[in-house]
Amino acid sequence: MYRARKTGLIKKIMRIKGMGAALTAFAGLVVIYVAFGIMNPMVFSGQNILNLLRSMSKYLLIGIGQSYVMITGNIDLSIGSVAGMSAMMTATLMTLGVNPLLAMLITMAVCLTIGFINGVLVGRFKLPPFIATLGTMFIARGAAYIVNGNRNTDNIGVVLGKDAADSFQNFFYYGKILGLFNTFWIAFVIFLVFYFFLSKTRTGRHIYAIGSNVEAAKLSGVDVVKTTVKTYLISEFCGAVVGFILCAQAGMGNMEAGNVYEMYGVAAGVIGGVSPLGGSGILLGTFAGAAVWQTLENGLNMIGAQVGIQRIVIGVMVVAAVLVSVIRNRKD
Amino acid sequence: MMGEVIVSMEHISKSFPGVRALDDVSFELRSGEVMALLGENGAGKSTLMKILSGVYEKDGGTIRIMGREYENLNPKQALDAGVAIIHQELNMCKDLNVSENMFLGREHINGIVLDNAEMENTARKYLDELGVDIDPLETVGSLPVSKQQMIEIAKALSVNAKILIMDEPTSALSSREIKELFSIIQRLKSQGCGIVYISHRLEELAHITDRVTIMRDGRYITSGDFDSFTMDEIIANMVGREIKEKFPRIKCTRGKKVFEVRGLNAGRSVRDVSFSLHEGEIVGFAGLMGAGRTETTRAIFGVDKKESGTIILDDKEVRIENPMDAIRAGIVLAPEDRKKDGLCTKLTIRENVALPNLDMICGRDGVINRKKETQMCEEAIRNLSIKTPGIDIDAGSLSGGNQQKVVVGKWLARKSRVVIFDEPTRGIDVGAKVEIYHIMNRLKEQGIAVMFISSEMPEVMGIADRIIVMCDGRITGELDAETATQNEILKYATQFESRL
Ligand SMILES: Nc1ncnc2c1ncn2[C@@H]1O[C@H](COP(=O)(O)OP(=O)(O)OP(=O)(O)O)[C@@H](O)[C@H]1O
Ligand SMILES: [Mg+2]
Numbered sequence: 001m002y003r004a005r006k007t008g009l010i011k012k013i014m015r016i017k018g019m020g021a022a023l024t025a026f027a028g029l030v031v032i033y034v035a036f037g038i039m040n041p042m043v044f045s046g047q048n049i050l051n052l053l054r055s056m057s058k059y060l061l062i063g064i065g066q067s068y069v070m071i072t073g074n075i076d077l078s079i080g081s082v083a084g085m086s087a088m089m090t091a092t093l094m095t096l097g098v099n100p101l102l103a104m105l106i107t108m109a110v111c112l113t114i115g116f117i118n119g120v121l122v123g124r125f126k127l128p129p130f131i132a133t134l135g136t137m138f139i140a141r142g143a144a145y146i147v148n149g150n151r152n153t154d155n156i157g158v159v160l161g162k163d164a165a166d167s168f169q170n171f172f173y174y175g176k177i178l179g180l181f182n183t184f185w186i187a188f189v190i191f192l193v194f195y196f197f198l199s200k201t202r203t204g205r206h207i208y209a210i211g212s213n214v215e216a217a218k219l220s221g222v223d224v225v226k227t228t229v230k231t232y233l234i235s236e237f238c239g240a241v242v243g244f245i246l247c248a249q250a251g252m253g254n255m256e257a258g259n260v261y262e263m264y265g266v267a268a269g270v271i272g273g274v275s276p277l278g279g280s281g282i283l284l285g286t287f288a289g290a291a292v293w294q295t296l297e298n299g300l301n302m303i304g305a306q307v308g309i310q311r312i313v314i315g316v317m318v319v320a321a322v323l324v325s326v327i328r329n330r331k332d
Numbered sequence: 333m334m335g336e337v338i339v340s341m342e343h344i345s346k347s348f349p350g351v352r353a354l355d356d357v358s359f360e361l362r363s364g365e366v367m368a369l370l371g372e373n374g375a376g377k378s379t380l381m382k383i384l385s386g387v388y389e390k391d392g393g394t395i396r397i398m399g400r401e402y403e404n405l406n407p408k409q410a411l412d413a414g415v416a417i418i419h420q421e422l423n424m425c426k427d428l429n430v431s432e433n434m435f436l437g438r439e440h441i442n443g444i445v446l447d448n449a450e451m452e453n454t455a456r457k458y459l460d461e462l463g464v465d466i467d468p469l470e471t472v473g474s475l476p477v478s479k480q481q482m483i484e485i486a487k488a489l490s491v492n493a494k495i496l497i498m499d500e501p502t503s504a505l506s507s508r509e510i511k512e513l514f515s516i517i518q519r520l521k522s523q524g525c526g527i528v529y530i531s532h533r534l535e536e537l538a539h540i541t542d543r544v545t546i547m548r549d550g551r552y553i554t555s556g557d558f559d560s561f562t563m564d565e566i567i568a569n570m571v572g573r574e575i576k577e578k579f580p581r582i583k584c585t586r587g588k589k590v591f592e593v594r595g596l597n598a599g600r601s602v603r604d605v606s607f608s609l610h611e612g613e614i615v616g617f618a619g620l621m622g623a624g625r626t627e628t629t630r631a632i633f634g635v636d637k638k639e640s641g642t643i644i645l646d647d648k649e650v651r652i653e654n655p656m657d658a659i660r661a662g663i664v665l666a667p668e669d670r671k672k673d674g675l676c677t678k679l680t681i682r683e684n685v686a687l688p689n690l691d692m693i694c695g696r697d698g699v700i701n702r703k704k705e706t707q708m709c710e711e712a713i714r715n716l717s718i719k720t721p722g723i724d725i726d727a728g729s730l731s732g733g734n735q736q737k738v739v740v741g742k743w744l745a746r747k748s749r750v751v752i753f754d755e756p757t758r759g760i761d762v763g764a765k766v767e768i769y770h771i772m773n774r775l776k777e778q779g780i781a782v783m784f785i786s787s788e789m790p791e792v793m794g795i796a797d798r799i800i801v802m803c804d805g806r807i808t809g810e811l812d813a814e815t816a817t818q819n820e821i822l823k824y825a826t827q828f829e830s831r832l
Contacts, residue, residue: 015469017427200445205428209436212425219387219423221408221437279427 021273021325022285028271028321029292036299043302053180054173056294057187058242059264063272063286064194065238066265068231071198073211073278074122074129076232079239079265081140082111083258086243088144091153091253094160100168108240114140115236119229137262145255153253165251172248183245190241194234195283203230211278267314268293271321292317335363338526339384339415339495344393346379348729350721353379356393357552359545361495361526366517366540368558369530371547371570372761373733374719377530378420380547381497385417386410397495408437416493418484420500420530420732420759421671426473431455433472434487458486463512477504477669478621485513489520496520497528500732502536503759506621506787514539532733532761534563535790548572571763579794580766582773586797587611589647590781591663591750596641598631603805605641609750609781614772616796616813617785619825624805625785626668629752633658633665645749659688662749666740666756668785670732674739677728681720684727685709685742692746712741717767733760740768744775751775752783757791769795789818804828 013019037043062079069076086107093103114136121132157165175182198204206227209217218224239258246257270276271292272285296317300310339361346354354376361367369377382388384395386405395402397413405413424433431452440447440454455468464482472480481504488496502510517527517540529541537544537558545555546569553569561569568574592608601624609615617625630636632643634652643650650661658665667673675684686693686705693704709723716737720730727738740756753772757765772795775782786792792799792813799816801809801824809824 017429017471202439202441202444202446205432205436205439205446208428209425209432212427213423216423216425216433217436219407219419221406221411279425 016282018273018280018282018285020328022282022288024324024328025272025285025288025292025321029288029295032292032299033295036295036302039299040302043299048298048302050179050181052291052294052298053184055298056290057181057183058245058261059268059293060187060191060287060290061238061242061245062261062265063268063290064191064283065235066262067269067272067274067281067283067286068194068198068207068234069129070266070269070274070276071207071211071278071281072228072231073214074228074231075133075266075276076118076235077130077133077262078114078118078136078140079235080258080261080263081137081144082114082236082239083242083246083261084254084256085114085140085144085147086111086240087247087250087257088147088153088243088253088255090244091156091247092148094156094165094168095148095153095158095253097159100160100164104244107243108237110143111236111240111243112233115232115234116229118236119232120225122232123225123228144257148253148255150255152255155252156247157251169248169251172245174248186241186245190238191283191287198283203227207231208279211275211280213279264293267318270318270325273325275325289321292321335365335524335526337361338363338398340396341380341384342394344380344383344395345391346376346383346388347391350725351729353550354383354390355550357547357550359552360555361528362543363494363524363526364521365542366521366527366529368537368541368544369528369547370534370544370566371553372549372719373737373759373764374549374731375547375570375761376550377547378499378731381417381499381528381530384410384495385415385497387417411438411491411493414494415497416488416491416495417497418488418499418501422477422480422484422504424472424480424483427471429469429471430459430466430475430483431468433483434458434468434490438491454490455486458490459483461489462486462516464509476622478506478509481505482509485516489516493525495526495528497530499530500532500759501529502531502533504621510536532759532765533788534566534762546570567762570761575762575766578762578766579791580769580773581795582777584612584776586613587779590645590779592644593632594642594644596628596631596643597639598627598636598641599639601627601805602631605802605805605807607800607807607810609783611779611781612776613797614776614782614784614795616792616799617783617802618789618792618799618821619787619802621787623802623825625802626754627805628802629665629667629754629783629785633663633752659746662747663752664688664743664746664748664750665752666743666754668754668758670735670739675727675735677726677735679727680724681713681718681727681730681738682706682709682723684738685712685723685745688742689745708745712738712745715744715771716741717764733764736760737764737768740771744771748780750781750783752785754785755787756784757786757788765791789821793818793821801825 042048065079066076089107090103093106094100118133118136121127122129171182173183177185206222209222210224210227214224242258247253268289269286272289274281274285296314300313337360341359344354344357357380359380371377383390386407386409389404397415434455435451440451452468459466462482462485466479485501501513520527541558544558546553548570587610589608589610594606596602596605605628619625631638634654634657643652645661652658671677682705685708693701693708695701718737719734727735736759756768772782772784784796793816796813799811799813800807801821803825808827811820
C-alpha cells in the first residue's frame with residue numbers, strides 16, 4: 001500500500017505543480033538582470049530597481065488576469081483595450097468634475113460588464129474565446145475613443161483642482177510606502193489575493209479542472225459557465241486597475257493607453273509556465289514572467305538598443321520560453 | 333432475499349439527430365443486487381445510464397429514484413439523489429492529481445480554503461480499500477490507463493452512493509484488478525447498494541450478476557434472473573440471432589516469412605524484441621496490461637523512437653522513421669486507444685476512413701474523388717456492419733463499439749502486407765467480435781501477416797495460430813495455440829512479477 005513519504009519542506013514546495021517552471025523563470029530573471037548589469041552598472045542602481053518594480057506592476061496585473069483565463073484554456077484579447085477604456089473613462093469623468101472614487105467605481109462596473117459578456121459568450125454560448133474577445137477588444141477600444149469625443153482628455157486636475165488630482169496620481173503611481181512605489185504595492189496585494197484564490201479555493205480548483213478537461217469537469221458537477229464568467233471578471237478587474245494606473249501616470253486619459261497589453265499578459269504568463277492550452281501554471285510564474293519582461297525592456301533601453309532590436313529580442317524570448325517548457329514537459 | 337426497488341425508469345425515450353437511441357425502454361434496479369445491462373454496440377445502454385445520472389435529458393418517460401420522481405436531472409442532482417456513475421470512457425483531468433480528481437465538484441473545504449490534507453487522506457483510504465498502490469498526489473496524466481480506471485472506481489465509491497453504475501469498468505483492467513473490483517462489488521451488495529453493470533465480457537457475469545436486462549436497437553427486450561438464462565439465450569437476445577461459433581478459426585497452410593523484427597529496443601517497455609510473422613497465420617500477443625505490447629507496435633509503426641533494431645519486410649530491410657514510412661511500406665496499425673489515437677472524433681466517418689487512404693482516392697491534382705471516397709466508406713460500413721445513420725455523421729457520436737469498428741475499417745480499405753491489431757475487440761459486442769475475427773481470418777487467407785494483441789486470453793487462444801507472450805518489455809515465451817493452456821500463458825506473462 002502507498003504510505004505518505006516523509007518529505008522536507010523543499011520537496012513539498014517542488015511538488016506543487018508549476019513550481020518548476022516558475023522557479024526556472026526566476027532563475028532566467030536573475031541571469032538576464034545580471035547580464036544587463038554587467039553591460040551597464042546603472043541597472044543595479046537603487047533608483048532603477050524602484051522603477052523596475054513600478055513598471056513591471058502593470059504587466060503583472062495584466063498577466064494575472066490573462067493567466068486566470070489561460071488556465072481554463074481560453075484567452076482574453078480584450079484586456080488591453082479594457083485597460084485603455086478604463087483610463088479614458090476615469091479621466092473623462094474626472095475632467096467632468098466627478099469625484100475620483102466614484103469615477104473609478106463607475107469605470108469598474110463598465111469593465112466588469114465586459115468581463116461578464118466575455119464569460120457568457122465563451123462559457124454559455126461556446127463561442128471560441130479568440131473570436132469573442134476579439135469582438136469585445138474592438139468594442140472596448142471603440143468606447144475608449146468615444147467617451148471623450150475622439151480626443152485624449154485634458155489634465156484630470158482642470159475641474160477637480162490640483163489637490164484631488166495629485167492625491168489620485170500619488171495613490172496609484174507617484175507615492176511610496178516603505179520605500180517602494182504604491183503601484184507595486186497595489187499589484188502585489190492583488191497578486192497575493194488572487195494567488196490565494198487560485199491555489200486554495202474551490203473555484204480555483206475548478207478553473208484548473210476546466211482547463212484540463214471540460215467534459216470531465218462538467219460530469220463531476222462543476223459549473224463550467226459560472227467558473228468561466230468568474231475568470232473573465234477577474235481578468236477585466238485587473239484590466240480596469242491597470243487603466244487607473246495608466247491614467248494616474250499620465251495625469252490624463254490617452255486613447256491608445258494599454259495598446260497590445262493583452263499580449264504582454266500572455267507573454268508574462270507563458271514565460272512563467274502558464275500553458276495557453278490550459279490546466280497548468282501558477283501565478284508565481286506569472287510574477288516571474290512579468291519581471292523578466294520588464295527587465296528585458298528596461299535593460300535593452302539602458303544599453304541603448306534600438307526599438308526594433310528590442311522587439312526582436314523580446315519576441316525571441318517568448319518563443320524560447322515556450323520551447324523550454326514544451327521540452328521540459330515532454331521529458332516528464 | 334429480494335431488495336426493494338430503488339430505481340425505476342419507465343417508457344424512456346431519447347433521440348439524437350438522426351438516431352432514435354432509446355425507444356420506450358423500461359428499467360428497474362433493486363437494492364443489494366447487481367443488474368447486468370446487456371446489448372450490442374449502439375443498443376443504448378450508455379445512453380440510458382447517462383439519463384439516469386443526469387448527463388442527458390430524456391425526451392419522454394418517468395424516472396423514480398428511491399421512490400421520488402425526477403423530471404430532469406443534472407449530474408450534481410443525480411449525485412445528491414444517490415447515483416454515481418463510472419463512465420465508459422475515462423473522464424479525468426490529466427493535469428490534476430489523483431485526490432483533486434476524486435473530489436472534483438465536491439471538494440472538502442474549511443471556511444473557504446480547500447482542505448487538501450483531509451481529501452488526500454480520504455483518497456488514500458479508498459485507494460487502499462481497492463488494493464491499488466497509487467500516490468494521491470500523483471498527477472493523473474502520468475498514470476497508465478488501468479490505474480486511471482481504478483481512480484474512477486475509487487471516485488465513485490467515495491461518494492457512498494446507493495446506486496452505482498459501472499459502464500464497462502473492466503475493459504482496461506488487469507485480472508488482479510478485476511478480482512479486487514469484484515470483491516468490492518460483493519461488499520457493496522451486502523451493504524444494500526444497487527449496482528448496474530455493463531460489460532461486453534460476458535464470461536465475467538457469472539461471478540457477480542443477479543439479474544440481467546437486455547436491450548437491442550434502443551428497445552427493451554427482456555429481463556430476469558441471471559440463472560434463468562443460458563449464455564446462448566442471453567447472446568441470442570442481444571444480437572437477435574444465434575451465434576454458432578464464438579471463435580471461428582480457419583485452417584491455412586503457413587507460408588513464407590513476411591515480416592520480421594530483430595532486436596528492437598525502445599525505452600523501458602520494449603527490450604530486445606525479436607519475432608517474425610508468416611503468411612497464412614495470425615500471431616497473438618498475450619500478456620498483462622503494461623507488458624510493452626502497445627509500445628512495441630508503436631515503435632514498429634514509427635510513432636515512438638527506436639533505439640535499435642531492424643525491421644524486415646519480404647526479405648528487405650525497411651527504414652521506418654514515422655508512420656508515413658510504415659504505411660508506404662505496407663504496415664498498418666489499428667491502435668488501442670480509439671479516442672486518443674484511433675479517431676478524429678470531430679470529423680465524420682467519411683473523413684476518418686479516408687484520412688490514411690487519401691493517396692488512393694485523390695487525383696494527381698490532389699483533389700479528393702468524392703465518389704471513390706463514398707464507395708470506400710460504404711464498403712467499410714458494410715464489411716464491418718457499422719451501425720450508423722450515414723457516413724457523414726461525426727465519428728464521436730457513434731457508440732463505443734462502433735467507433736472501434738471505424739478504427740479497424742479505415743485501415744482495411746488499403747492493401748497492406750502487415751496488419752497490426754491492438755486490442756481490436758475492446759468494448760465490442762459478441763456479434764461484432766466475431767465479425768472482427770472473420771476480418772482477421774480473411775486477411776490471413778489473403779496471405780497478409782496479422783499481428784493480434786489482446787489481453788483476453790480466450791480469444792487469443794481461440795483465434796491466433798501462434799501465441800507470443802510478453803512481460804515487462806520482453807518476449808518471455810512462444811506457444812502453439814493448438815496446445816497452449818491458460819496457465820502456461822499466465823506463467824510467461826508473470827515471469828518477472830516477483831522482481832517488480
Ligand atoms: N451524443 C450523441 N450524439 C448523437 N448520437 C449519439 C450520442 N450518444 C449516443 N448516440 C447514438 O445513440 C445510440 C446508442 O448509443 P449508446 O452509446 O447508448 O450505445 P451502447 O449500448 O452504450 O453501446 P456500446 O456497447 O458500444 O457502448 C447509438 O446509435 C449512438 O450512435
Ligand atoms: Mg456504451
